[in-house]
Amino acid sequence: MTNPRGDSMTKRRMVALLAAFVLLAASCGDDEAADETAPEPAPTTAAAAEEPAAEEPEPAAEEPAAEEPEPAAEEPAAEEPAAEEPEPAADKVSVAILLPCALNDLSWCQAAYEGVKQLESEGLIDLQVVDDAPFDAQGATRVMSGFAEEGVQLVIGHSFDYGAPIHEMAPDYPDVKFAWQGSCGGFCGVEGPNIADYFMPMHEPAYLSGILAGGITESGIIGANAGYDIPVCRATVEAFLLGAQEVRPDATRLDAFLGSWIDAALAKEATAAQAEQGADVFVACGNAGSFGMIQETRERGLSSFGYVYDESSLAPDNVVASMAWQIGETYRQMVLDIAADNYQPFYDVLMSAGGFEVQMNPDYSAGSVSAEAMELFETRLQEVIDGTFEVPFIASADG
Amino acid sequence: MNWAAVFGAAAIIPLLNASIRLAVPTGLAAVGESLCQRAGVLNLSLEGMMLSGAYAAFLATHYSGQPWLGVAAGVGGGMFIGMLMALFSVTLKTEQVINGIALVLLASGLTSFLHVRLFGVTAPERFDPMGKLEIPLLGAIPGVGSVVFDQSPLVYLAVVLIIGVWWTLHRTRFGLAVRAAGDRPGAADAAGISVDRVRAAAILASGAMAGLGGAVLVVGQLGLFAQNVTAGRGWVAIALVIFGRWSPLRVAAGAFLFGFTDALQLRIQSASGGIESDIPFEFFQALPYLVTIVVVVVATARARDDAQPESLGVPYIKGARSS
Incomplete structure (x- = not known):
């Protein structure tokens, strides 16, 4: 203030820095935007992440909002479980899935969402879903470790990008199984006794x-x-x-x-x-x-x-x-393997097994x-x- | 590589057309931002304004079936974020950089959230994007005609608005007030200009133009909304303001250069063997940014004056000694 010239120099430097930041942000293109997706879910994810926590005892309450718009997917469910419900009802595998996009994206996340919903409706799993999940490692770790602390049996990160955070955190939760969409088959450095990589055989x-x-x-x-x-x-x-x-x-x-x-x-x-x-x-x-x-x-x-x-x-x-992609078939195998205490490091459910x-x-x-x-x-x-x-x-x- | 597929006589007009399509959404936002920054407000919420505009445009077009209503709603959607930006940055005088980034996150979260809540797990609704409007006679001129006079009506609107911003900034009383508010808000205040009002108006104008940019993507090109459909164009636009050294016409030229390089890199990628090519694809993606950065460096080195508004990013508090 006393030295206006110095003051404006500082300002100028700050703006220059900012300009550099903006250029960088811009050149990262939508990586940056994807990162926006990351923190962005602050409202959505926070809500989504809280929901399961609060409602975990009675997941029924969490569902209606998500379910009501898609009765179509729900219906076949209603028929099948009749045959299957009796046995698995007692020992459902608890599953939490992180979807890095919108449930209705008509693509990546919707395919996964409908896959897990199918298993849920068959009575195989207790399900918690985080849509618009954080895409950055830190945010993803926060959400996933929450589920792991809660004792969820299977935590699925439906993106290649969830491999790194899962690799970091999996050793801390040896009783929790993790899965990520790596399509690597062991070549991406993400490994551990409780980590599975699942393959996209497109x-x-x-x-x-x-x-x-x-x-x-x-x-x-x-x-x-x-x-x-x-x-x-x-x-x-x-x-x-x-x-x-x-x-x-x-x-x-x-x-x-x-x-x-x-x-x-x-x-x-x-x-x-x-x-x-x-x-x-x-x-x-x-x-x-x-x-x-x-x-x-x-x-x-x-x-x-x-x-x-x-x-x-x-x-x-x-x-x-x-x-x-019939991802539900991949998840089904994981869940069955967990129930049988036979979790695999790599799941490649090909067309021959109904995977696509x-x-x-x-x-x-x-x-x-x-x-x-x-x-x-x-x-x-x-x-x-x-x-x-x-x-x-x-x-x-x-x- | 087949260069004729990129620069051949038959390829040039589609290349220029694609450049314009790629340039318009970003260009609108960037020119609006230049006005805003000239008023002294560093508006980083631009990406949020665009996204909010894109979603408002989608909703309005979807529910009314009227693309022009969608365009109007897009403008409104951008101004909605603009109102919040003005509230925080002008009325409450809080840190502009933080406000801007927070509003981007808000827009991104809100639009994704609404889209799932409103449409659920059903197919995203789509509609036919707005068609082209060929200007009679002029559009029939071979070559130039189809580039300049056979575009979406939104392109003409964009051109009019961009020239309008330049005119307003340099030829009107309000423009003088804007520049004064950005350079010497204290002096402007002493001269009887309400710095707060001028800045708020500039933010709203910026919101309107960015919202329109978002609407162009949804109503003019895609006919659907997808999460974060603006894909970082708002950030590019902010960089373009610096590129254009805060002059609306130079900023618009920068947007065209950026769109042109992007259109060009897609064509070169396709013609050069794509994934079999030895050149990593990241090089092509970086091309628009590289070209822009090089031009910025050259332009800045050659410029004698300092074009940056002196009080850019500094909240104006009446009575406090700021500059």
């Missing part, structure tokens, strides 16, 4: 979808976008092309990585760019990536495939089929799958389900 439905794509494409060019360069995404787009090449040996692929799981508008532009370069059938690896891609194919009258969940409602004319489905969209009309491709698809589908055809998992440039 290369299988991607290969089969690729066969359909090969029978649709006129240009022989496939467009693909992926959030980040991670093994599952590589394996997905590589398998997709291999499938297409079974029908169209000359098929090629255009790729774009977005650097984001949430930037639908950027994905839409990536799809536009690929369409301008001749691509006419599209595949995505990432929630928002698939939204933007599907919208662009809708506007251009081209064809695309749904990611992880049935996304045909986004463009009934344009979505050929969706690669729908290719859900055809009956309304698809933007193109047509050639008869030859359709026939090959049916054959390969059966072979993959029988386990007689192995789709290669190509996770790196060297194969």
Whole structure:
């Protein structure tokens, strides 16, 4: 104050620092935004995290809010448990799951949510769900250790990013089982007697979808976008092309990585760019990536495939089929193994065990799958389900 | 690599069109922010304003079926966060940086929360995005016509608003008051200008433009809302204000440059072999930021004056000696 010049210097320095921060924040793109998702849940997560704690004795009270909107998922439940309820009712496995996105994202989190709800409705588990869960290690640890302290038997972190915090905290809770979606099979340094990595075998439905794509494409060019360069995404787009090449040996692929799981508008532009370069059938690896891609194919009258969940409602004319992850089957095995005291370090529930489905969209009309491709698809589908055809998992440039 | 697919005669117009589509949401927010910062308020809530606008636009369009109502609601959604920012930063004079970040978190949490509570685990509702509006005759000019005169009506609106902000800032009494409030709030106050009112108005204007930017994403492009759909554009916009050295037109030019580089990198990635390419994809993603940073450095080094508003980020407390 006494030295206005010094004062303004300090200010200037502060603003310069801030500018640097902002540039950094911006250049981290949606990592930063994803981190926003992290602390953001402050309201939501706090509420969600409190809920189970407060209502744990009578989970019935926690559910109605979440359940009421989806009676559809609830109904099949009501029928099945009739047969199964008697035995497991006594020794249900208590499960808590962290979902890093919205329950109704029509993709990653919704598939997992419906999977665990199915097990709950079958009477296999007591369930606590945190949606919009913190994405940063510290926030995730806070939520997960809460469940572990509570004595929850299985804590599931439904993201690759939950591997590190789980690796850190799992030794402190030897009686609690942890699971994360790593798809690593022991190569990511996340390990421990009470940690399981579960696999996302999307290369299988991607290969089969690729066969359909090969029978649709006129240009022989496939467009693909992926959030980040991670093994599952590589394996997905590589398998997709291999499938297409079974029908169209000359098929090629255009790729774009977005650097984001949430930037639908950027994905839409990536799809536009690929369409301008001749691509006419599209595949995505990432929630928002698939939204933007599907919208662009809708506007251009081209064809695309749904990611992880049935996304045909986004463009009934344009979505050929969706690669729908039946994650509940993976969780079911974990729960059964825990009940049998036989927890495994790695769960890869493939299509042969019902782990993934290719859900055809009956309304698809933007193109047509050639008869030859359709026939090959049916054959390969059966072979993959029988386990007689192995789709290669190509996770790196060297194969 | 097939360069013709990126720069060929047939590829240039789609490239420019994509640049505009990518630039408009960020550009609107950035130009609004430049006005706000010229008034002395460092508004970091921009991402929250955009997101809130995006969600309000989605809800209004979904329930009314009227995209233009959605656009209006988007403006309102941005101004809602703006009201909170003004309340904290101007009325209560609390730390602007903290307010801004807190409001981003609020908007992100609130929109996600509402989206699940309102729509539950049913398919997210979608609608058809607003179509293009070709300006008669001009749109038929080969080349230039389809870039400049065959765009979403929201693009024209954005251009008008951006020029409007420049005009307001440099050619009107209110603009003079804004600049005074940002540089010498004490002097402005002595001259009879209500610094608080001017700053609050600037924040609201910034909210309106950022909200519109969010609405452009949802109503003009995607036709749906997804969690955190703005994906960090608000933060980029704040960087662009520094890039444009607080001048609305330079900021808008920066937004276009950023959008252009982004459109370009997507095309180069696709044409250059994608995952088989030896160049790591992170390089392409970093490209818009690298280009922007280089231009900032060059522009700043060449500039003689200090464009930054002198009282940027400093709450104005009447009677207290501030600067």
